[in-house]
Amino acid sequence: MRINRLEHWLCVGVAVVFALSAGSWAQETEYSESQRLGMESHIGKLTGHAKAGAPLYQRFCIGCHGVLGDGEGENAQWIDPKPRNFTLATFRCRSTPTGTLPTDQDLYDTIGRGLVNSNMPHWLPLTNQDRADLVAYVKHFSPKWQTEKPGTPIEIPAEPAVTADRIKAGQALFQKLECWKCHGVEGRGNGPSADTLTDDQNRPIKAFDFHNEERFKCGSTDREMYKDFMTGLDGSPMPSFADNVKPDEAWDLVFYLRTLQPMKTKEKHIAKQLGLKPINPAEPVAQPPANNPENK
Amino acid sequence: MQIGFANKRSAASPFLVAAFVLSLFVLTDSGTGYAIPAFARKYGLPCSACHETWPKLNVFGQTFKDNGYQLMNDRDSPIWQNPAYWPVTFRITPSWHRESVNRVAIDEAGGTEQRITNHGFDLSGLDILTGGTLFNNISFLLTPSSDNTASFHFESAWVRFDNVLKSPWLNVKIGKFELDNIISEKRIETLSNNGGFYQLYHFVPLGDNNAFGQIGDNQLGVEVAGHSLNDRTRYSVAVLSSNDGNVNLPANSYSTFITASQAFDTGKLGVDRVGAYAFVGKAPTFSLNSGGSPVVGRGNKSFHREGVFGLFYVKKLDFSLFYQHGWDSAYWGTSTPADGTPLPAGAQAPTWNGGFIETHYTVNPQMILVQRSEFVRMSRQAIAAGNPGAFPSNAGDIDAYTFGYRWYPFMFSRAGFAFHNEYAIARQRGASPSGLNLTSSSLMFGFDFDF
Numbered sequence: 001m002r003i004n005r006l007e008h009w010l011c012v013g014v015a016v017v018f019a020l021s022a023g024s025w026a027q028e029t030e031y032s033e034s035q036r037l038g039m040e041s042h043i044g045k046l047t048g049h050a051k052a053g054a055p056l057y058q059r060f061c062i063g064c065h066g067v068l069g070d071g072e073g074e075n076a077q078w079i080d081p082k083p084r085n086f087t088l089a090t091f092r093c094r095s096t097p098t099g100t101l102p103t104d105q106d107l108y109d110t111i112g113r114g115l116v117n118s119n120m121p122h123w124l125p126l127t128n129q130d131r132a133d134l135v136a137y138v139k140h141f142s143p144k145w146q147t148e149k150p151g152t153p154i155e156i157p158a159e160p161a162v163t164a165d166r167i168k169a170g171q172a173l174f175q176k177l178e179c180w181k182c183h184g185v186e187g188r189g190n191g192p193s194a195d196t197l198t199d200d201q202n203r204p205i206k207a208f209d210f211h212n213e214e215r216f217k218c219g220s221t222d223r224e225m226y227k228d229f230m231t232g233l234d235g236s237p238m239p240s241f242a243d244n245v246k247p248d249e250a251w252d253l254v255f256y257l258r259t260l261q262p263m264k265t266k267e268k269h270i271a272k273q274l275g276l277k278p279i280n281p282a283e284p285v286a287q288p289p290a291n292n293p294e295n296k
Numbered sequence: 297m298q299i300g301f302a303n304k305r306s307a308a309s310p311f312l313v314a315a316f317v318l319s320l321f322v323l324t325d326s327g328t329g330y331a332i333p334a335f336a337r338k339y340g341l342p343c344s345a346c347h348e349t350w351p352k353l354n355v356f357g358q359t360f361k362d363n364g365y366q367l368m369n370d371r372d373s374p375i376w377q378n379p380a381y382w383p384v385t386f387r388i389t390p391s392w393h394r395e396s397v398n399r400v401a402i403d404e405a406g407g408t409e410q411r412i413t414n415h416g417f418d419l420s421g422l423d424i425l426t427g428g429t430l431f432n433n434i435s436f437l438l439t440p441s442s443d444n445t446a447s448f449h450f451e452s453a454w455v456r457f458d459n460v461l462k463s464p465w466l467n468v469k470i471g472k473f474e475l476d477n478i479i480s481e482k483r484i485e486t487l488s489n490n491g492g493f494y495q496l497y498h499f500v501p502l503g504d505n506n507a508f509g510q511i512g513d514n515q516l517g518v519e520v521a522g523h524s525l526n527d528r529t530r531y532s533v534a535v536l537s538s539n540d541g542n543v544n545l546p547a548n549s550y551s552t553f554i555t556a557s558q559a560f561d562t563g564k565l566g567v568d569r570v571g572a573y574a575f576v577g578k579a580p581t582f583s584l585n586s587g588g589s590p591v592v593g594r595g596n597k598s599f600h601r602e603g604v605f606g607l608f609y610v611k612k613l614d615f616s617l618f619y620q621h622g623w624d625s626a627y628w629g630t631s632t633p634a635d636g637t638p639l640p641a642g643a644q645a646p647t648w649n650g651g652f653i654e655t656h657y658t659v660n661p662q663m664i665l666v667q668r669s670e671f672v673r674m675s676r677q678a679i680a681a682g683n684p685g686a687f688p689s690n691a692g693d694i695d696a697y698t699f700g701y702r703w704y705p706f707m708f709s710r711a712g713f714a715f716h717n718e719y720a721i722a723r724q725r726g727a728s729p730s731g732l733n734l735t736s737s738s739l740m741f742g743f744d745f746d747f
Contacts, residue, residue, distance in 0.1 A: 059342070114367070122368065125355045
């Protein structure tokens with residue numbers, strides 16, 4: 001076999017390329033191989049493995065959430081709202097009570113759903129297994145997952161029928177709970193406190209504008225909206241109202257907020273028939289209608 | 297002067313070095329990648345989110361494209377971008393390459409055929425990719441593209457109305473666009489003169505002059521496309537002017553490209569996809585002229601291409617499979633204008649079959665190995681055997697083989713850079729000027745970059 005000088009140097013060149021690339025990858029794996037990579041997630045019959053999630057995280061997530069999962073990826077400085085800091089293990093979209101860890105299913109759902117009005121897209125095109133592996137990898141960033149268990153998901157009662165009384169009751173609750181201070185009297189996200197809102201890392205944050213948005217961060221169904229009140233959005237100024245609101249009242253609030261949204265809804269139609277006006281914080285809170293048995 | 301190695305042992309040593317280092321990088325693989333920087337800048341995602349390695353799309357990138365370059369997170373409208381954001385990417389590939397053709401008719405040698413080899417430093421053409429959204433659910437792509445002498449044309453220019461009736465199943469695109477080939481030649485990982493295209497996307501039998509049936513060429517028309525939310529199921533139907541993407545209405549005829557595919561979640565292996573396509577149309581075989589210039593095409597004759605394709609993933613290893621059956625009218629096959637000119641004796645519609653298998657090993661988003669084996673086999677020549685002008689049964693058959701790798705040495709979401717090394721060889725039977733087999737090969741070392 002004869003190899004000329006050109007081919008010899010080509011071989012050497014290829015070898016150098018491979019050596020350089022090997023070096024750069026070795027550098028990048030230093031962190032991921034040393035941290036809690038035995039972490040697992042369990043979603044239905046799926047078991048996710050942090051080790052399998054590592055390359056997926058590096059491919060899809062690292063630009064925003066960063067190598068260390070601290071939300072300081074190279075693009076984070078350009079992004080608003082800022083990417084989640086996984087090392088804090090604080091998550092907004094949960095089925096569990098405020099202050100507790102979310103379930104694996106919660107994280108899995110968030111990855112699949114994405115977060116509207118942020119740079120987080122939905123990752124439905126990935127395989128279910130990939131998303132389960134990513135959940136495990138996200139968990140590996142915080143030691144909390146080794147010392148605490150996720151909270152028990154809250155119970156969501158069956159959704160009652162929408163009535164005019166329920167919508168009026170929801171509006172009264174909107175005033176009583178002072179939702180308007182952040183969300184504004186018309187739900188436009190322009191309440192008197194709106195400009196002062198910050199997240200748990202002291203970064204400015206906007207109140208949700210119901211008039212411009214059809215979708216919510218943690219899902220768009222009535223049940224998901226209900227969940228938002230009762231679990232709160234940890235890490236944001238949105239508290240849990242689980243201690244202040246009865247389950248049935250929470251449904252009233254859901255129905256009222258649906259009247260504020262831009263799309264056509266049954267609630268909006270009823271509100272129009274009622275001639276429902278925005279609340280006036282200067283006036284006393286309207287008494288809940290008597291025909292709502294839960295409010296008697 | 298060529299210096300050979302003295303013995304087998306010394307000859308093997310560079311291979312051993314290469315093998316050793318190759319094993320090193322395989323053992324230490326991990327990393328991230330990057331993509332078309334205009335989109336990466338817009339969304340702040342790593343380019344590897346959309347590309348296995350750029351420019352090849354992964355399953356998420358395909359969805360992003362199918363959504364009209366939108367993430368569907370209510371931040372797609374340009375109003376969310378910094379006013380300084382400019383949705384433009386430039387891409388070019390300076391290279392050293394060597395081209396060799398075994399039979400070229402040389403004038404100075406009285407027209408006899410010689411092997412010709414050229415090598416040296418060179419440039420590719422330039423692509424200026426401007427794409428994104430004009431508003432929520434209105435997307436666009438404009439690609440002024442030049443050859444390596446900076447002679448420009450519009451490779452793509454389209455606007456697309458996405459999620460019509462709030463449904464991902466209805467998207468309408470108008471303009472000049474790439475046909476909806478899941479195995480995209482525009483995102484091919486091989487770039488050399490012989491390997492930088494798919495043979496079947498441009499195949500024309502010997503003696504055939506149908507330039508309109510090339511599914512690799514961007515076409516002018518309207519496309520209706522749709523997909524499921526997770527993009528597992530997708531379809532598209534395009535009605536195209538039969539002018540191979542050329543402007544100024546050279547013909548009054550149309551063709552149709554239809555494709556549909558279904559993907560499957562195969563768990564840890566990845567997302568596999570199978571699909572089918574058909575390209576059916578008529579195009580003019582001659583033009584009416586005025587003052588010596590063509591004014592309108594006439595004598596429409598038919599052609600069609602149809603086949604199946606598949607994308608199969610086995611973790612980091614993936615296979616792209618493609619099959620095509622082709623048919624051209626006898627007028628095309630014999631280059632006969634349908635203006636009353638009689639077909640030659642024995643004329644018949646030429647048909648062929650072909651396919652390719654392209655294999656990628658994505659070590660990580662910074663390194664990809666690629667090989668492709670292609671073949672085209674004539675099943676019926678345009679003039680039946682025994683008649684004047686008939687080709688041998690295998691004339692025009694193609695065998696092509698390409699392999700190479702791309703290495704992306706740094707991670708940065710504002711620009712892309714790849715060291716590209718590739719070898720490709722193609723043989724077409726009976727295609728030399730004297731009717732012998734024509735073999736050509738390319739060796740390429742390039743620096744492919746975009747920003």
